[in-house]
Amino acid sequence: xxxxxxxxxxxxxxxxxxxxxxxxxxxxxxxxxxxxxxxxxxxxxxxxxxxxxxxxxxxxxxxxxxxxxxxxxxxxxxxxxxxxxxxxxxxxxxxxxxxxxxxxxxxxxxxxxxxxxxxxxxxxxxxxxxxxxxxxxxxxxxxxxxxxxxxxxxxxxxxxxxxxxxxxxxxxxxxxxxxxxxxxxxxxxxxxxxxxxxxxxxxxxxxxxxxxxxxxxxx
Amino acid sequence: xxxxxxxxxxxxxxxxxxxxxxxxxxxxxxxxxxxxxxxxxxxxxxxxxxxxxxxxxxxxxxxxxxxxxxxxxxxxxxxxxxxxxxxxxxxxxxxxxxxxxxxxxxxxxxxxxxxxxxxxxxxxxxxxxxxxxxxxxxxxxxxxxxxxxxxxxxxxxxxxxxxxxxxxxxxxxxxxxxxxxxxxxxxxxxxxxxxxxxxxxxxxxxxxxxxxxxxx
Numbered sequence: 001x002x003x004x005x006x007x008x009x010x011x012x013x014x015x016x017x018x019x020x021x022x023x024x025x026x027x028x029x030x031x032x033x034x035x036x037x038x039x040x041x042x043x044x045x046x047x048x049x050x051x052x053x054x055x056x057x058x059x060x061x062x063x064x065x066x067x068x069x070x071x072x073x074x075x076x077x078x079x080x081x082x083x084x085x086x087x088x089x090x091x092x093x094x095x096x097x098x099x100x101x102x103x104x105x106x107x108x109x110x111x112x113x114x115x116x117x118x119x120x121x122x123x124x125x126x127x128x129x130x131x132x133x134x135x136x137x138x139x140x141x142x143x144x145x146x147x148x149x150x151x152x153x154x155x156x157x158x159x160x161x162x163x164x165x166x167x168x169x170x171x172x173x174x175x176x177x178x179x180x181x182x183x184x185x186x187x188x189x190x191x192x193x194x195x196x197x198x199x200x201x202x203x204x205x206x207x208x209x210x211x212x213x214x215x216x217x218x219x
Numbered sequence: 220x221x222x223x224x225x226x227x228x229x230x231x232x233x234x235x236x237x238x239x240x241x242x243x244x245x246x247x248x249x250x251x252x253x254x255x256x257x258x259x260x261x262x263x264x265x266x267x268x269x270x271x272x273x274x275x276x277x278x279x280x281x282x283x284x285x286x287x288x289x290x291x292x293x294x295x296x297x298x299x300x301x302x303x304x305x306x307x308x309x310x311x312x313x314x315x316x317x318x319x320x321x322x323x324x325x326x327x328x329x330x331x332x333x334x335x336x337x338x339x340x341x342x343x344x345x346x347x348x349x350x351x352x353x354x355x356x357x358x359x360x361x362x363x364x365x366x367x368x369x370x371x372x373x374x375x376x377x378x379x380x381x382x383x384x385x386x387x388x389x390x391x392x393x394x395x396x397x398x399x400x401x402x403x404x405x406x407x408x409x410x411x412x413x414x415x416x417x418x419x420x421x422x423x424x425x426x427x428x429x430x431x432x433x434x435x
Contacts, residue, residue: 065375074402078403160379184289187285191282191286
């Protein structure tokens with residue numbers, strides 16, 4: 001075991017970690033947008049749209065993320081849509097994260113008892129006021145743990161983008177391995193970097209959650 | 220280059236065998252370990268609880284791909300001898316399964332009220348009897364839906380073994396796609412096979428959830 005040869009590749013590792021973070025944040029943002037839009041559609045009155053969203057959720061939750069990345073990267077070009085590796089991975093991961101987000105956001109909204117909405121209406125609040133002050137805060141708090149743990153899974157899942165040569169952390173590992181032949185050492189270091197990033201995000205989300213949702217939970 | 224023919228179709232289904240083998244191995248070794256982790260997490264010894272929590276945290280904070288590579292390249296370093304790839308891969312999937320199932324089952328065990336343990340103890344049952352006859356059956360019912368849900372994650376996760384050269388479904392798809400130059404047809408078929416495996420489990424998990432919740 002010899003970790004010294006890896007030392008001179010620290011800049012590549014940092015660059016890889018930055019690409020990983022970019023890929024995670026971009027996919028999470030677009031995924032959440034899909035999630036909100038999908039949850040609204042599921043709550044809506046248009047039946048065909050509801051079926052469309054249901055189909056999308058089941059399709060993306062029941063096939064491997066790796067295959068989805070392959071399809072976006074290798075198959076879409078035959079329809080004339082040729083995306084670079086990073087963009088292809090971002091599209092595939094956004095759709096994957098989005099499928100989970102729809103369900104999380106929908107169940108967050110569903111967790112608010114109907115009687116609370118009615119109580120708000122009885123107080124003379126408008127539809128928007130009921131949503132903004134009565135439904136949204138507890139719904140956000142209920143959905144928050146699921147969203148954040150899904151975010152950490154997304155961070156770890158971006159490692160699959162290395163398979164279409166996105167130059168994120170795991171791909172950098174392959175590059176360093178090919179230069180140093182220190183396979184075990186490289187992947188041990190990479191695992192530690194992912195671990196550090198995942199734990200940092202978990203700590204950050206715990207702090208944010210404690211600061212944002214301070215009102216007492218009803219028992 | 221050749222066109223997509225029956226033989227490609229057959230080779231995809233033949234490769235499915237490895238997907239199933241990996242899932243079975245992961246469950247066979249991972250489930251007992253998960254039970255140990257879950258019981259350690261609710262132990263009355265703080266040191267035990269912390270150790271098990273740390274193990275679960277570490278495994279859940281590393282990508283599955285990282286675990287696979289770590290053990291694939293690490294086994295010769297740890298043991299000093301070459302081991303077959305299947306052993307390294309099995310260890311990685313076992314730990315992955317143990318960490319996630321362990322945490323799911325801990326949730327199930329903790330959801331059973333403390334008074335149930337006390338009632339058992341009042342009846343003169345030993346700690347093991349309380350667990351075996353009173354807590355475990357109720358916890359099993361509660362944690363069955365998420366356990367089936369994790370099975371879907373595991374099946375999807377076996378696609379990563381393709382990256383280490385295992386010719387399971389995803390890898391067979393890459394091979395067929397490269398040989399026939401028909402990525403659309405091949406990957407659509409691969410995705411459809413995974414979908415056909417996972418969807419029934421997802422639906423089963425959901426119906427279990429609805430049924431068990433209604434009866435409470």
